[in-house]
Amino acid sequence: MDLDRTHAQSLDAADPLAAFRGRFAGAGEDGLLYLDGNSLGRMPRETPAAIARTVEEEWARGLVGSWASWIGAATRVGDLLAEGVLGARPGEVLVGDSTSVDLYKLLVAAADARPGRDVVVCCADDFPTDRYIVAGVAAARGMTVREVPADVDEGLDPAVLSAALDERVAVVVLSAVAYRSGALADLAAVTRTARDAGALVLWDLSHAAGAVPLDLAAAGADLAVGCTYKYLNGGPGAPAFLYVRRELQQQLRQPIWGWFGQRDQFAMGPVYDPAPGIERFGVGTPPVLAMTAVEVGAALVAEAGVQRLAAKGRALGELTVALADAWLVPHGVALASPRDPARRGSHVTLAHPQAWQLTQALVDRGVVPDFRTPDRVRLGLAPIYTRFVDVWDAMARFREVLATGAHERYPTERTRVT
Amino acid sequence: MDLDRTHAQSLDAADPLAAFRGRFAGAGEDGLLYLDGNSLGRMPRETPAAIARTVEEEWARGLVGSWASWIGAATRVGDLLAEGVLGARPGEVLVGDSTSVDLYKLLVAAADARPGRDVVVCCADDFPTDRYIVAGVAAARGMTVREVPADVDEGLDPAVLSAALDERVAVVVLSAVAYRSGALADLAAVTRTARDAGALVLWDLSHAAGAVPLDLAAAGADLAVGCTYKYLNGGPGAPAFLYVRRELQQQLRQPIWGWFGQRDQFAMGPVYDPAPGIERFGVGTPPVLAMTAVEVGAALVAEAGVQRLAAKGRALGELTVALADAWLVPHGVALASPRDPARRGSHVTLAHPQAWQLTQALVDRGVVPDFRTPDRVRLGLAPIYTRFVDVWDAMARFREVLATGAHERYPTERTRVT
Known part of the structure; x- marks a missing residue:
């Protein structure tokens, strides 16, 4: 060169x-x-003007009436990410909570969907919060964590992962792009391998979204989470996204039963009855100001x-x-x-x-x-x-x-x- | 009149x-x-200028270096709420996540702290997300929910609550101010009654914080959560707060083991080791832009x-x-x-x-x-x-x-x- x-x-x-x-x-x-x-x-x-609009027009002037548009922000920004960044379908992505909380929700949901299996596989070199979340979920459920070794520079060898999969494995948690080495996993291949073993893969896309093409639909990916403050330019601590493949949504139930996951939320009914679509993975009121910045960043990446x-x-x-x-x-x-x-x-x-x-x-x-x-x-x-x-x-x-x-x-x- | x-x-x-x-x-x-x-x-x-400062100076100019001050925001705003709004002590309040997620974290932590007890008490007329979260935690742990009836206009009768408490009750979840009637609970009396029965009370202060005096220290309150977008004017979907009495913090462990709850977080060590203080109840990266608005609102209420x-x-x-x-x-x-x-x-x-x-x-x-x-x-x-x-x-x-x-x-x- x-x-x-x-x-x-x-x-x-x-x-x-x-x-x-x-x-x-x-x-x-x-x-x-x-x-x-x-x-x-x-x-x-564009971010300061977008935030000023949300703050000074929608909040200060529109007041509580602005919830008519805010209520759809989690799925609207989710759809923008789905189509423009993640290669997912509309209704498969939701924005809100932190990456760690989203990872927790989907990990518990996935483990529940594989009853009788008691192992979570993760990568020994994965980002700390991923490993800690996995450890916490496993400890609470009496599951075993099987940490597969990864070459800290070259990333995870697919053969090493394959060897770690058996009939005990419920879920595999992996980063699409490793946070230290930048090693890029083959989403489609890993998903197939795990599926053959009866396990679900939960991807962390934090270092991948906006940086590499992620054709989640083509890869057949089941579950993913990711942050928006890196390559998506959503701002400090910007809300994360979660992805659940459409065909899986009805089978999965996440553990934090908040009112933003409820069907017909404002009926305020007596019993938790999760929404039919991706909204069921929501929990509490999402931070609207922060979501505004995510929307701007995601739109820019989609445009590029x-x-x-x-x-x-x-x-x-x-x-x-x-x-x-x-x-x-x-x-x-x-x-x-x-x-x-x-x-x-x-x-x-x-x-x-x-x-x-x-x-x-x-x-x-x-x-x-x-x-x-x-x-x-x-x-x-x-x-x-x-x-x-x-x-x-x-x-x-x-x-x-x-x-x-x-x-x-x-x-x-x-x-x-x- | x-x-x-x-x-x-x-x-x-x-x-x-x-x-x-x-x-x-x-x-x-x-x-x-x-x-x-x-x-x-x-x-x-003051909110637009504060947010513009965070966005245009700290984010756009300070870039990643601004984390040196952002890293302390969750406890800084927490201390402001503790002293100015909640009657709590420094180091007892943390801001971040939604009220629903915070409620979940503290409810699981409290239930874990009362092994052998299998009942969660809540109020039949409490806000939906509170009841749903309680139902979800109880379902996951095989616990029983004991819903105490409340007069929808007059609120919960302390005698009715007392009658519902026995040696099976681990946690009582209650709103300090009922979301429909506005009925105000007696925090000190309920806390004493529950403590006599060996149970912890987890208060939802969402309709109370900034509206009524909450002397959490004097009431001997153990656990609380609350939103900041009502009387604290923190903005749409603003991050919530959680409170854990100082003497309890080391005994409690919340279930979502994220890196913002980790001792010496940036060492990125192999094993989750929760921070000694209120930080252990944190999870993921908090939404900084949204926290800026909370800080302004909380400061105004404290000033008033x-x-x-x-x-x-x-x-x-x-x-x-x-x-x-x-x-x-x-x-x-x-x-x-x-x-x-x-x-x-x-x-x-x-x-x-x-x-x-x-x-x-x-x-x-x-x-x-x-x-x-x-x-x-x-x-x-x-x-x-x-x-x-x-x-x-x-x-x-x-x-x-x-x-x-x-x-x-x-x-x-x-x-x-x-």
């Missing part, structure tokens, strides 16, 4: 998504090479198109890997993501014993990655607003830090939150 | 909280007699002072009841709230067979109440922005509707959401 900066510039010149960069606040203005993207995507420029976003994400990743090989590996950095772009989401992770010091040095030089324990620097390449020259410049600064040893002056103890 | 409008005006002139009305958008400008207050309180004027708010709420209620007696009862309306102001929260409910038609007629005449099944018109008297003349004018329009039969022209079938 041509590693000149002019080559990166020519890739940007040919980028069909280039115009979307201007739709985000700060991009191109704050001078930041913002490669976080995973804990918090940038803010769409996940196929185009994924193609650009792969290209950004290839440039990152090529520059890492050329510039950083000689300084002791190792690639900690799959090398094959087809097996990777839209982030690239690099390992170095001084990863935390490097992260601090990079932040002070205008490059914002994520640190991930114990020794990883994660570069989130949000394709909707990241340029090829941004990657080039960030990697050049990374090389500069390593070459000069600038990171050595930073504390080894973690003091920052991100 | 003097029922002249001039008397209402003189009460307003003497109102120490009069200035707070101007702190809310629309109050005094939109001509609405907004007596909903229960599904959605009015918007504080719950004692003053409650005193004004009682006086508004007394005027409402007096006008109902004089003007509406002759037209077939019946008081459906406790007559004694000391036994009432800050709303007054009226019963009439055509309540839904009356509600529609009132809304079209600029009076916004809540309809509550099957035959109730609920008047929420949010003391922070409701004037005595608002009550007088609303009741005069109510009388006019009844006298002219204007409501007869409205559909009997429910078509609106509110």
Whole structure:
């Protein structure tokens, strides 16, 4: 690969998504090479006006009457995600609660749907909250957690997963894109394998939604959850989404029987009777202001198109890997993501014993990655607003830090939150 | 009581909280007699700027670095509520999730803390989501729900509750202020009675917080949840709060083991190890934008002072009841709230067979109440922005509707959401 900066510039010149960069606040203005993207995507420029409309028109003026439109927000934004981002059908996605709460609801529902099976399979390297939720559900139900080992860099080997499946397994919880390595799972293959073993797969799409094409319908996926504050740019702590395949909805019942899951909710009847469709997976009143921001972010991603976003994400990743090989590996950095772009989401992770010091040095030089324990620097390449020259410049600064040893002056103890 | 409008005006002139009305958008400008207050309180004027600050400065400019302050929002807003609204101690209140999810978490935690007991007591007339959540938890655990009958107008008789308590009861779930009648429970007495029987009480403060003084510490209350979108003016679907008495926190474990409940969360350790304090009742990433609005509303209520708010709420209620007696009862309306102001929260409910038609007629005449099944018109008297003349004018329009039969022209079938 041509590693000149002019080559990166020519890739940007040919980028069909280039115009979307201007739709985000700060991009191109704050001078930041913002490669976080995973804990918090940038803010769409339309978001403040949309929120002001919700707050100052709908809440302040429309008052309680605005519930006539708010009541449909969880499914309206859900349908937008279904069609524009997830490759699901209308009525299969609901927005509300946090990813962790959604994961809990669907995990319990799935376990209930497999009576007589007492094992939950999850991945030893999955995101902490996924593993903790699985542990809590298993503990409460007397189930066993079977943690399958994953190569921390290459992701889960399908053969290892297959070997872990037997007639005891009720549910498999897996991330579509691994949070550290970025390893991309084969949703269709894993779903088939699990189904053959009689188990349901519950996908966590947090690091995948908006970054890779997720054709949930074609993959035959049964259950999924995911956050909206990373590649979907829904804002800090934005409400999550959950997906339940239409044909499964009537069979499943989630454990938190709230009034937003009730059929004919405002009849306020004496007995819980879950709504027939995806609404049955709702619980309490959803946070309307936060949902407004999700709607803006999801619409932008849908407009850009996940196929185009994924193609650009792969290209950004290839440039990152090529520059890492050329510039950083000689300084002791190792690639900690799959090398094959087809097996990777839209982030690239690099390992170095001084990863935390490097992260601090990079932040002070205008490059914002994520640190991930114990020794990883994660570069989130949000394709909707990241340029090829941004990657080039960030990697050049990374090389500069390593070459000069600038990171050595930073504390080894973690003091920052991100 | 003097029922002249001039008397209402003189009460307003003497109102120490009069200035707070101007702190809310629309109050005094939109001509609405907004007596909903229960599904959605009015918007504080400071809210748009606070949200814009969070969105345009903290999110758009501060980006992921803003998590350094956001990470503390759930306990910071919790402490504000604890001290300013709930009469609790710092470190006893956490904001996040919906009321229904919070109720679920604490109910499971409480039931776990009373092993060997297999009954949950709740009130037959409690808000639907409370009853549904109780039913779901009981069903999952093989527990029995013992619904104590409450007088739908007068609320729960403490003697009836006492009779329902025995050595089988693990938890009692009760609303401090009943959602239909407005009946106010005696928190300290109920807590003592339940404790003598070895049970924990889990209070729903949704219709109480910001409307009546809640000295949770003095009452010895163990557990509570509540919404922030009614009298706390936190916005549509605003995140709820939960309260756990400090001495109980270490003994209790909630069932949804998310990473925001984890000790040393960003170490991302292999095993769930709940935080020592109130944070252990957190689950996923909280919705930051929505929390900003809660903070503004809670601060306003704290500034006004719950004692003053409650005193004004009682006086508004007394005027409402007096006008109902004089003007509406002759037209077939019946008081459906406790007559004694000391036994009432800050709303007054009226019963009439055509309540839904009356509600529609009132809304079209600029009076916004809540309809509550099957035959109730609920008047929420949010003391922070409701004037005595608002009550007088609303009741005069109510009388006019009844006298002219204007409501007869409205559909009997429910078509609106509110």
